[in-house]
Amino acid sequence: MLKVGIVGASGYTGLELVKMLVTHSGFKLTYLATTQGDTTVEALHPSLVDVVSLSVEKADVDDVAERCDLVFLALPHKASMGFAKGLLEKGVKVVDLSADYRLELDTYEENYCPHEDKVHLNSAVYALVEYYRDALKTTNLAAGPGCYPTATLLGILPFIPYMDTNVPLFVDAKSGLSGAGKKLSEFGHYVHMNDNIFAYNPLKHRHAPEIAEKIEKVHGVKMNVNFVPHLIPATRGELVSVYGVLKEDIDPLEVLKEHYKNDPFIRIRETPVDIKSTAGTHFCDIYAAKNGNALFVSSAIDNLLRGASSQALAAANLMCGYDEGRGLPIIPYMP
Numbered sequence: 303m304l305k306v307g308i309v310g311a312s313g314y315t316g317l318e319l320v321k322m323l324v325t326h327s328g329f330k331l332t333y334l335a336t337t338q339g340d341t342t343v344e345a346l347h348p349s350l351v352d353v354v355s356l357s358v359e360k361a362d363v364d365d366v367a368e369r370c371d372l373v374f375l376a377l378p379h380k381a382s383m384g385f386a387k388g389l390l391e392k393g394v395k396v397v398d399l400s401a402d403y404r405l406e407l408d409t410y411e412e413n414y415c416p417h418e419d420k421v422h423l424n425s426a427v428y429a430l431v432e433y434y435r436d437a438l439k440t441t442n443l444a445a446g447p448g449c450y451p452t453a454t455l456l457g458i459l460p461f462i463p464y465m466d467t468n469v470p471l472f473v474d475a476k477s478g479l480s481g482a483g484k485k486l487s488e489f490g491h492y493v494h495m496n497d498n499i500f501a502y503n504p505l506k507h508r509h510a511p512e513i514a515e516k517i518e519k520v521h522g523v524k525m526n527v528n529f530v531p532h533l534i535p536a537t538r539g540e541l542v543s544v545y546g547v548l549k550e551d552i553d554p555l556e557v558l559k560e561h562y563k564n565d566p567f568i569r570i571r572e573t574p575v576d577i578k579s580t581a582g583t584h585f586c587d588i589y590a591a592k593n594g595n596a597l598f599v600s601s602a603i604d605n606l607l608r609g610a611s612s613q614a615l616a617a618a619n620l621m622c623g624y625d626e627g628r629g630l631p632i633i634p635y636m637p
Contacts, residue, residue: 313483320334337360357422423440429449433455457544460557567630
């Protein structure tokens with residue numbers, strides 16, 4: 303078995319990684335760390351009492367390199383790249399869940415900060431598995447997509463060849479509050495969120511350039527992406543609806559079925575999708591319809607799993623020679 307670790311074990315994505323890795327048949331979880339350390343996984347996540355018992359240490363590059371073949375970095379944006387650089391130089395495979403390696407240099411620095419590891423940035427593979435499966439098998443650095451770009455791209459990419467790319471895309475996205483992380487804030491206050499829904503950073507969110515960049519990477523066309531995210535009073539789950547204009551007549555569901563016929567974690571639905579059916583799983587459910595030349599595509603994922611942790615595990619599986627689906631959750635949290 304290969305030894306793996308998690309740096310950033312205190313957050314929601316870290317918890318999801320722990321839950322999958324403790325039962326994974328090819329990985330042994332040997333290292334957990336945070337920026338502070340000096341605790342246990344049971345103290346960080348009381349739901350794991352009597353399930354797993356591991357100490358949580360202060361993150362250290364040398365310790366990771368000594369004890370892990372691969373490490374997941376569940377760290378905030380801007381914090382991963384310095385840590386990843388040292389690990390990669392010591393021969394450790396890295397799956398990064400932050401934005402630090404998922405964008406081209408110009409896009410990253412325009413929307414985040416100056417990049418500290420330009421060398422490894424150029425060799426990172428975007429971990430949208432259905433589109434970069436072969437490249438992930440040979441890389442030492444996988445860059446996890448954002449949750450909103452994951453749902454958006456999986457839904458819209460099959461249709462780009464049939465669309466009028468001169469017409470802007472409009473993306474209406476809604477996510478459960480867990481997507482905002484564990485840190486407390488005014489908008490996450492129960493009294494504010496309960497029975498409420500609201501947009502944030504409309505038309506200015508930094509996932510828009512990520513979506514546009516990956517459309518260009520896959521299809522070689524530039525598109526204007528108008529992206530509006532919303533928070534909904536749910537713990538987890540994400541629903542993304544994309545609106546565009548077709549340049550030719552197609553059957554949207556047949557396009558999806560043909561495009562994803564060999565992808566076991568994409569489910570094409572005959573009726574509009576919902577977040578409950580994918581909660582707790584690695585699945586992405588997609589539905590599409592048209593009215594004349596107007597196209598509607600809707601996709602649903604679990605924002606913490608397919609939008610982060612299970613997608614990271616799928617990438618790690620491929621990087622280490624395992625079957626892509628090994629250890630991925632497939633049973634939804636229903637009812």
